[in-house]
Amino acid sequence: MNIVVEGKAFIKNKIQQVCIGIENGRISKIAKILPKGEENYRFKKEIILPAGIDIHVHFREPGFTYKEDFSTGTISAAFGGISCIFDMPNTKPPTVTKKTTLDKIELAKKKAYIDFGLYTGITDENFEKIEDIAKYCNAFKIYLGSSTNTLLLDEKNLKEFFTIIEESSDKPIMIHAEDEKCLNEHKKIERNLTDHLRARPDLCEVKAIQNILKYRNKKNKIHICHVSSADSIELLKNKKDKTSIGVTPHHVIFSKNIKKKTLPDSFYKVNPPLRTEFDVETLREHLTDGFIDILESDHSPHTYEEKNVDFDEAPSGLPGVETMYPIFLFWSRKNLLPLHRIVSLLCKKPAEILNIKKGEIAEGKDADLIIVDMKNIQKIKTETLHYKCEWTPYEGMRAIFPRYTFVRGKPVIEDYTLVGKKGYGKQVKNNKDEQEL
Known part of the structure; x- marks a missing residue:
């Protein structure tokens, strides 16, 4: 496996302790135990969601x-x-x-x-x-x-x-x-x-x-x-x-x-x-x-x-x-x-x-995951948000932001910090278009 993510994951509508094996950006294997990958992530207190x-x-x-x-x-x-x-x-x-x-x-x-x-x-x-x-x-x-x-x-x-x-x-x-x-x-x-x-x-x-x-x-x-x-x-x-x-x-x-x-x-x-x-x-x-x-x-x-x-x-x-x-x-x-x-x-x-291979923690899907500490509740504040317009209608509301955001197996957000690279994102293809490529 290129990458293995281990923890409590939301799979088939319930939280399960699993290892998620990732190869070439897609989930290749989900099992209770997997061999170590080239990169390994283990989460104990957080949950893993799509x-x-x-x-x-x-x-x-x-x-x-x-x-x-x-x-x-x-x-x-x-x-x-x-x-x-x-x-x-x-x-x-x-x-x-x-x-x-x-x-x-x-x-x-x-x-x-x-x-x-x-x-x-x-x-x-x-x-x-x-x-x-x-x-x-x-x-x-x-x-x-x-x-x-x-x-x-x-x-x-x-x-x-x-x-x-x-x-x-x-x-x-x-x-x-x-x-x-x-x-x-x-x-x-x-x-x-x-x-x-x-x-x-x-x-x-x-x-x-x-x-x-x-x-x-x-x-x-x-x-x-x-x-x-x-x-x-x-x-x-x-x-x-x-x-x-x-x-x-x-x-x-x-x-x-x-x-x-x-x-x-x-x-x-x-x-x-x-x-x-x-x-x-x-x-x-x-x-x-x-x-x-x-x-x-x-x-x-x-x-x-x-x-x-x-x-x-x-x-x-x-x-x-x-x-x-x-x-x-x-x-x-x-x-x-x-x-x-x-x-x-x-x-x-x-x-x-939209017919794309995302949206679930399942074999064959893109390894798009978030890691969430459900006890880390924050208040929404304009100064901590990242879009350009510098205001929010949700000021002061409570929210739970992800600790990690993975896109095709790579962290873009890690420990609440941007680590991704400009230009990493790509246009998704629908399932039929992928089959025709």
Whole structure:
């Protein structure tokens, strides 16, 4: 074995004392006892978990690197126990062609500390040309409603897109589900979080999901990003065949009436908006019961100066890639969400949806692991985080950060310190693409 990691590991939904043998970046053997490797790690008091996969980040490169870039974003992710991220296409220029997709891949290869995947955006201008792009991206992203730097696909083209992609690609489709016509009908001057909710009511999310379910094909997996309302959850019940649901930490932690606000309302402005306490309670219930598939950070950093303005002028979005897994590990410690659900939401299901060999401690999977001391509870502080924007909506919340983050068997974080190298991260391939190589 190249590497052997020994300790109490979360395997098949239970903690087991094992040795994990790693060769060429993948788990080659799991057993009670293994011969020593070239490198050996033994953990006595910590637990070994799969590293997280964040399928929804905006690392702002190219075009907005004063907010974030692939270097700072992937460092931040690694400190939060994330070994693989998937970056959204609303950059400058947007990732909507073969050239811009390949250019972004090259950027990420040079700067990423962890593994990555990319989405190509689908718009009214390119939806008929997706066959040329499909083999380079990991999945496609559709915006049905305007958001920050949005690339829109009009509802009238949605049905045709689903027909075209059924014939040309089996890649998953990730969708921002807010209906543009509905948003325009409710547009208003916004002064606070309540106004923002009225301007983007749950009706707009429901209408978009209705259109997705109406027009979707039977071939491609559909992932509805950042579902935020109880009505959307109700609509999706019994209609989930090949459709997965993602929610964000902010939609299950905050309502529009934030009880312990550490920042002005403009910092919590996000699309879809923070909703009612009932919506939050519904999302939490379905995190626990398994109906919701994925937790995704929707890490959307803006600078403190950009957010610290009048509410109507502030951009939507907030950071979260570094704090997501640690917050929910603390939830596990407090029995707010079972550990097996957290691992499913952050590791196993994301890997399944995007068809990659990660997300589980199992033979044949990438050796992406985190080492966690569940007794080492810390308070989240802006000054100890590693992304560029220098603020967090989760200030003062308790969390459990990993001591180690391994990516393909190599530590990127060791003893809470960055040891990984820029450029180590590589683009993940889905299982079918790997077989064709």
